[in-house]
Amino acid sequence: MAAREYGQYCGVTRALELxxxxxxxxxxxxxxxxxxxxxxxxxxLPRIPSNILAARLKELQAAGIIRRMPRSRIVIxxxxxxxxxxxxxxxxxxxxxFKAMGDPREDQIITPDSMTMALRTAFRPQIAAALxxxxxxxxxxxxxxxxxxxxxxxxxxxxxxxADLAFAAGPGIRGVISGELAPDRAIAMGxxxxxxxxxxxxxxxxxxxxxxx
Numbered sequence: 001m002a003a004r005e006y007g008q009y010c011g012v013t014r015a016l017e018l019x020x021x022x023x024x025x026x027x028x029x030x031x032x033x034x035x036x037x038x039x040x041x042x043x044x045l046p047r048i049p050s051n052i053l054a055a056r057l058k059e060l061q062a063a064g065i066i067r068r069m070p071r072s073r074i075v076i077x078x079x080x081x082x083x084x085x086x087x088x089x090x091x092x093x094x095x096x097x098f099k100a101m102g103d104p105r106e107d108q109i110i111t112p113d114s115m116t117m118a119l120r121t122a123f124r125p126q127i128a129a130a131l132x133x134x135x136x137x138x139x140x141x142x143x144x145x146x147x148x149x150x151x152x153x154x155x156x157x158x159x160x161x162x163a164d165l166a167f168a169a170g171p172g173i174r175g176v177i178s179g180e181l182a183p184d185r186a187i188a189m190g191x192x193x194x195x196x197x198x199x200x201x202x203x204x205x206x207x208x209x210x211x212x213x
Contacts, residue, residue, distance in 0.1 A: 018065065019060075021059070024059070027053070027057070028065070028083065033117065035078035037076050066078065091120060094121040095122075098121070098122075103172075104170065109141060109142075110143050115145060120156070122210055125152035127208055127210075133150040134148075135161075135163040135165075136149075136166075137160055137161060137162075137165070137196075139166075139167070140168075143158075144160050146160065146161045166195040166196040166197055167192050173186075176192065179206070180213055183199075186202070
């Protein structure tokens with residue numbers, strides 16, 4: 001149970017009591033990408049105090065949103081089916097928050113899980129279905145992701161690998177995804193650096209991943 005209670009009989013109220021505490025939805029966001037060990041969650045949320053992470057995990061377990069699963073000599077945390085029902089909520093919040101992000105600050109980082117969920121939020125399967133299958137190797141700050149789009153299917157994995165287009169960018173990639181910065185302009189300005197493959201494929205990326213600012 002979350003510590004905060006609002007004293008109202010309402011579905012929105014109950015949802016906030018369960019996942020409205022600070023850091024809770026970010027833990028859920030990262031677990032939507034996949035099961036994580038405690039240390040992996042801590043690494044993905046570098047500013048969360050260890051006592052808060054432990055408390056939030058206990059609260060989410062008590063609410064039936066996540067479960068602890070022993071695997072060999074380690075324990076991992078994963079979402080329950082009830083917890084996975086939060087995915088459309090998290091994606092909708094991501095799209096809504098995207099409109100208010102503004103320009104990135106120097107102290108803001110991109111984590112593999114946050115960028116994976118951002119890509120899932122921005123993915124337009126109806127557009128992708130009409131385009132050739134494409135692989136992108138994206139180096140986003142210190143994060144490396146291998147993004148594969150095949151029809152209406154999206155797969156995002158950590159690490160590098162063969163791809164049709166390899167590029168590097170920082171948080172400024174938001175301008176390309178929002179449509180505020182044309183792909184060719186992003187390359188000319190150095191916001192995006194093409195590492196391998198035809199630069200024109202950045203246009204396809206921008207069509208496939210788009211969120212209005």
